Amino acid sequence: MISDILRRALRPLFQRAPWLRTLALGSVDLLVRPALFPYRRARPSSNADDAAMLELKTDEFNREAEHYFAAYPDPDRLLDKPFSEPEFFSQRLIDVGVLVDGLRLRPGDVVLELGAGTCWLSHLLNRYGCKTIVVDVSPTALSMGRSLFERDPRTNWHLEPEFHVYDGHTLPLDAGTVDRVVLYDAFHHIPNPWQLLGEMRRVLRPNGIVAMSEPGRGHSTSPSSLAETAATGVLENELALEEIAERALASGFVAARVILSGRPPSLLEIDARDLRPFMGGRSFGRYWKNLCTALDSHHYILLFAGDPEPTTRRPKRLVANIRRIGPRRALQISRGKPIELMFDVHNAGDTHWLRGENAAGWTRFGAHLYHSDRTLVDYDWVRASLPQDVAPEQNVHLVVTLPAIQEPGNYLVVCDLVIEGATWFAERGTRPLEVPCRVV
Ligand SMILES: C[S@@+](CC[C@H](N)C(=O)[O-])C[C@H]1O[C@@H](n2cnc3c(N)ncnc32)[C@H](O)[C@@H]1O
Structure with a gap:
């Protein structure tokens, strides 16, 4: 009960400021360390x-x-x-x-x-x-x-x-x-x-x-x-x-x-x-x-023999926390007009995302477009370049132009990252960001 309340209260805070989560986990780590001291046994000797x-x-x-x-x-x-x-x-x-x-x-x-x-x-x-x-x-x-x-x-x-x-x-x-x-x-x-x-x-x-x-x-x-x-x-x-x-x-x-x-x-x-x-x-x-x-x-x-950090050339954990920056109210778009949205993207995995165009491991922001009943309109609807390579625990801001939608109605924009020619992050466990929108 209390943990539920705490979790609900902290989640939005941690999503907005991932460094707070790192700090909180780091403090827990320090607190439990004395209790785990017995496990820091002397190094074994070899022959x-x-x-x-x-x-x-x-x-x-x-x-x-x-x-x-x-x-x-x-x-x-x-x-x-x-x-x-x-x-x-x-x-x-x-x-x-x-x-x-x-x-x-x-x-x-x-x-x-x-x-x-x-x-x-x-x-x-x-x-x-x-x-x-x-x-x-x-x-x-x-x-x-x-x-x-x-x-x-x-x-x-x-x-x-x-x-x-x-x-x-x-x-x-x-x-x-x-x-x-x-x-x-x-x-x-x-x-x-x-x-x-x-x-x-x-x-x-x-x-x-x-x-x-x-x-x-x-x-x-x-x-x-x-x-x-x-x-x-x-x-x-x-x-x-x-x-x-x-x-x-x-x-x-x-x-x-x-x-x-x-x-x-x-x-x-x-x-x-x-x-x-x-x-x-x-x-x-x-x-x-x-x-x-x-x-x-x-x-x-x-x-x-070389750098041990995995990159999107040979990815390990691909976790992106994507957050839309801007007013919290539902998105309304005029039909036939493109619109710019801003996103904050946090690398919460262990893999370095590479932005190099057409090179192995090329990683981009991408979005799929669905009707609000989740029938697909366009899977490869949007791509946007990352501003730089993104290391684990790093954040980047992106301005993404969504193309014009001609048909009025309710839609769902599903935002994710993609390693071109390899995988969407959602296929590897990332929860994509869903942005409902109304086209009028
Ligand atoms: C326990 S067996 C394991 C074999 C195999 N990896 C397996 O899982 O079935 C150990 C292996 O190490 C090999 N071996 C022994 N001395 C070696 C050496 N100096 N260089 C390379 N392999 C050696 C043995 O011939 C044997 O095949």
Whole structure:
């Protein structure tokens, strides 16, 4: 009840002055910080001291990796991943979704998968339309991977997928030839990870991205890892996220990020009727603790060779708050006469809007025209250029000329933003502004 009144009172205020909302959220953030102090635990230590020793044993680990696949008792299980592991199925699908999202991956991209094993992930990416290059130290794994591609009649062979065995030191690729690198459950098996970070940076194009899904704190000493190493000799390395980030920056990456997303079993369900109270802060502590535990025990890591901020060339969250500036009364237009309206547009997403005309990511204001009963008059009714590129949290003002309407009657002008040739923001979750008007 009180929260409803507060929400109703604050919403128009926040819409008019988005900076007030940022300030209010910032203060809440500061207030809860002391209560969350216990989660700021000391940074975990990696086994960096052993790094030089591990690196010397690279050839030995390569042989163990090959032996693992050559001696695997049930190859069909490996070839049928992720369907052959019902207990991990949801986890794998979530991981793939998070990695594809973090990579801002598009059909047509050239993707290197390092430590691809039997190539199930690369095969998915081939079906998505990417040119895949898989690299691994195990010839057996890659020949199984190739047969996985061969036995599926829907494999996109025109994308010329490549399969390369390498020596564990130098990637068999020229510099600046891949758009993306993905590692799934593989980086922590590499005995010389810092050398390979340099190699990944070398083969990436200037705006390239690496994404990995890797186990977190305590993995190398977990009972299952100890048992795996004892049985197969395969390396289960302990890597600290902070160290990966530092080494990546030292290798020429410009940013290292971690995606704040939990995977099963950290996902929580609550009673549907409790969603609003939850969003208002109830059970926040339980949720936070759960999320932190998940973030500690598993990492989605992104390394950027160029600017990490998404742009409308490869958008992520497209959220525009559009507000009409001017008198609040209903809009009345004279038939046959164009009219100018002013709008304030706030970028409430995470994606930089590009205004460059006819260039990739070209973003404009647009409006559709409907009769008041929502039958369509003209979907592509209006376009207006942005005055500048618009960064997240930035506002711009626009003066938009609406063309003349000849027929008197009641209409609805639906205002939105559009990335030309790609998407309207409304298709990606933005609520367009509806301006009812009367033509007389
Ligand atoms: C746990 S498996 C994961 C395989 C695959 N990504 C998957 O999800 O099925 C680890 C992979 O890392 C590979 N690997 C081991 N040492 C490597 C190295 N130095 N460089 C690249 N890959 C390596 C292994 O051969 C194996 O395919």
